[in-house]
Amino acid sequence: MLKKFNNKEFLEIIEKRERELKELDRIAKMLVRRDLELSELREKREKELKELKERAKELENSRKALLNILEDVEEARSLAIEEKEKTLAIINNFADGLLVLDKENKVSLINPQAEKFFNTKSNQVVGMLFSDLIKIPNFKPLIDLLGKELKKVFREELIISEDLILEVSTVPIMREKEKTGTLIILHDITREKIVERLKTEFVSLSAHQLRTPLSAIKWSLKMLLDGDLGEITKEQKDLIQKTYEANEKMIDLINDLLDVTRIEEGRYLYKTELAEIEKVIESVVDSLKEFAKRKEIELKFEKPEEKLPKIKLDKEKIGLAIQNLIENAITYTLPGGRVTVSLKRVKKEVEISVSDTGIGIPKDQQKRVFSKFFRGSNAMRMETRGTGLGLYITKNIIEAHGGEIWFESEEGKGTTFHFTLPI
Numbered sequence: 001m002l003k004k005f006n007n008k009e010f011l012e013i014i015e016k017r018e019r020e021l022k023e024l025d026r027i028a029k030m031l032v033r034r035d036l037e038l039s040e041l042r043e044k045r046e047k048e049l050k051e052l053k054e055r056a057k058e059l060e061n062s063r064k065a066l067l068n069i070l071e072d073v074e075e076a077r078s079l080a081i082e083e084k085e086k087t088l089a090i091i092n093n094f095a096d097g098l099l100v101l102d103k104e105n106k107v108s109l110i111n112p113q114a115e116k117f118f119n120t121k122s123n124q125v126v127g128m129l130f131s132d133l134i135k136i137p138n139f140k141p142l143i144d145l146l147g148k149e150l151k152k153v154f155r156e157e158l159i160i161s162e163d164l165i166l167e168v169s170t171v172p173i174m175r176e177k178e179k180t181g182t183l184i185i186l187h188d189i190t191r192e193k194i195v196e197r198l199k200t201e202f203v204s205l206s207a208h209q210l211r212t213p214l215s216a217i218k219w220s221l222k223m224l225l226d227g228d229l230g231e232i233t234k235e236q237k238d239l240i241q242k243t244y245e246a247n248e249k250m251i252d253l254i255n256d257l258l259d260v261t262r263i264e265e266g267r268y269l270y271k272t273e274l275a276e277i278e279k280v281i282e283s284v285v286d287s288l289k290e291f292a293k294r295k296e297i298e299l300k301f302e303k304p305e306e307k308l309p310k311i312k313l314d315k316e317k318i319g320l321a322i323q324n325l326i327e328n329a330i331t332y333t334l335p336g337g338r339v340t341v342s343l344k345r346v347k348k349e350v351e352i353s354v355s356d357t358g359i360g361i362p363k364d365q366q367k368r369v370f371s372k373f374f375r376g377s378n379a380m381r382m383e384t385r386g387t388g389l390g391l392y393i394t395k396n397i398i399e400a401h402g403g404e405i406w407f408e409s410e411e412g413k414g415t416t417f418h419f420t421l422p423i
Contacts, residue, residue, distance in 0.1 A: 097166070097186030103179060105130045105150055117166065117186055118142075142184075146170065150182060157189070165190045204261040207254045214251050221247060256389040260372065263396045274310040277318070277350055277421065278303060278343060284322045285341055288330065296335035299326070302342040308350055311423050313401055318421075321397040324390040325354040325417050332379055333358035333414075348423050349403075355416040361409040369407065370395040378411065394419075 091098055097114030101107055107125045115121060118138040125133060131148035133139040138160070145158050145168060158166045167189045173181040221244040223229055225237065232240070285301045292299035322341075329339040337357040344351055359378050361369060368374045373388040398405045398419045409415035 096188070099184040099186070100173075101130055101150070101182045101184070103181055105182070107133070108181065114186055117160065117164065117188075142168070146184075155187075158186075163190065164188070165193045200261045203257055207257045207261070211251065211254045211258075214247060214254065218244070218247050218251065253387050256387050256393065259393050260389060263393065263400075271316065272312050272314050274312055275315050276308070276310055277313070277352070278308060280313075280315055280319050281322055281341060281343060281352065284319050284326060288323070288326050291327070292330050292339065295330055295333070297330050297333050298338045299330065300338070300340050302340060304343050304345065306345065308343070308345055309423055311350065311421055313421065314397075317397045318401070321394040321419070322352065322354075324394045328390060329354050329356035329358060329415070329417075332356070332382060345423075346420065349420040350423060351418060351420050353416055353418045355414065357414040360411040360413055360415055361407075362411050366407075366409065370405075 091109070091111045094111055094113060097117045098109070098111040099107060099114055100109035107128050107130065110120075110122050110125055118136070120136060120138065125136070130146075130150055131143070134143045134148075141158055141160055145156060146153065150170065152170050152172075154169050156168045158168045160166060165188075167187040169185045169187075171183040171185065172179050173183055221240055224232060224240050225244060282301060282303075285299065289299055326339065326341060333339060333356045339357075340353075340355045342353045342355070359382060361376050362378060365374075365376050369376075370391050371388075372392045374391075375388040395405050398421070401421050403419055403421040405417065405419035407415060407417045
């Protein structure tokens with residue numbers, strides 16, 4: 001039997017049920033929202049787990065790569081150590097002395113050969129500034145040559161003692177266009193110098209021994225040509241004249257060889273005095289005008305407009321140098337050609353030029369022009385006589401006066417030699 005409610009109670013019951021429904025609806029929505037949040041959280045966790053797995057895989061790959069790199073590094077380190085040991089073995093057994101300086105010019109390495117040259121030990125010099133090596137007496141000649149600032153040199157001669165002569169070269173050590181140090185190479189040339197000196201002494205002795213009989217032959221032939229020993233026929237005179245000229249060439253060669261030996265012994269200049277270079281040139285030009293005339297060559301001397309000051313020189317030797325240049329120019333210029341000698345002042349020097357319209361010097365042979373006994377191939381075809389010593393002697397005369405000599409030449413178009421002398 002149903003219970004009877006009045007209106008008020010009934011309304012209260014309805015309101016209560018509505019409240020309960022609303023609460024259930026709220027709880028349901030909350031559950032749905034919580035379920036969504038849990039789903040999102042689960043997806044997020046799954047995603048994070050996937051990322052963690054991928055990351056773990058990447059880390060594993062990185063670990064393997066790192067192990068491979070470490071193996072490669074270890075292998076490279078072993079190779080580097082091996083190469084270093086090889087390099088040190090080469091340096092230690094190198095026939096030349098080596099000094100290695102860092103960028104602050106401190107000695108970082110000295111090989112056993114250099115230790116031997118300077119009678120020192122590695123632990124005495126490694127770490128020292130190069131300039132401080134002057135405190136060690138045996139290093140003084142090297143410091144004097146290179147200077148405290150370590151100037152660049154190539155194959156400079158260094159006399160350590162009578163029994164030790166070195167050839168010094170400095171080489172910058174570069175890394176990616178930046179200088180990281182300097183290598184000093186010390187090559188022992190003592191034996192070569194001894195051989196060179198013996199050769200020079202032999203040439204000097206031979207030349208002196210040959211000059212006396214050649215001079216006697218010369219004067220005997222001269223007496224025959226002059227008729228001092230009686231009349232001779234034309235055929236006899238022609239034959240004796242050719243013999244006389246050949247003898248003269250031999251004497252010239254002997255004189256050239258003696259000049260070379262004096263140059264190599266450093267005793268070639270011995271009469272230096274203040275003189276007017278213009279007069280020296282003029283005298284040589286005048287003496288060669290007849291030679292140029294016979295060859296049908298125009299020989300001209302272009303004098304400077306201003307009067308030049310006197311300069312200190314050995315007139316005889318400078319005259320010989322100028323004579324060699326002009327004679328060569330006349331000899332190797334065809335008839336109808338021109339030889340021009342000019343003189344001018346250039347700042348604190350005088351410059352002498354000898355220009356010709358001759359056969360020129362082949363380009364591939366120009367580097368050897370000032371070498372002993374060198375003659376150009378075209379010159380030998382044109383003039384078979386000649387020793388190839390003239391330009392060598394000329395260069396040494398100019399340099400002994402503190403001057404410089406150079407040339408420009410083109411085969412078939414002529415040559416111009418220039419040289420300077422300090423005022």
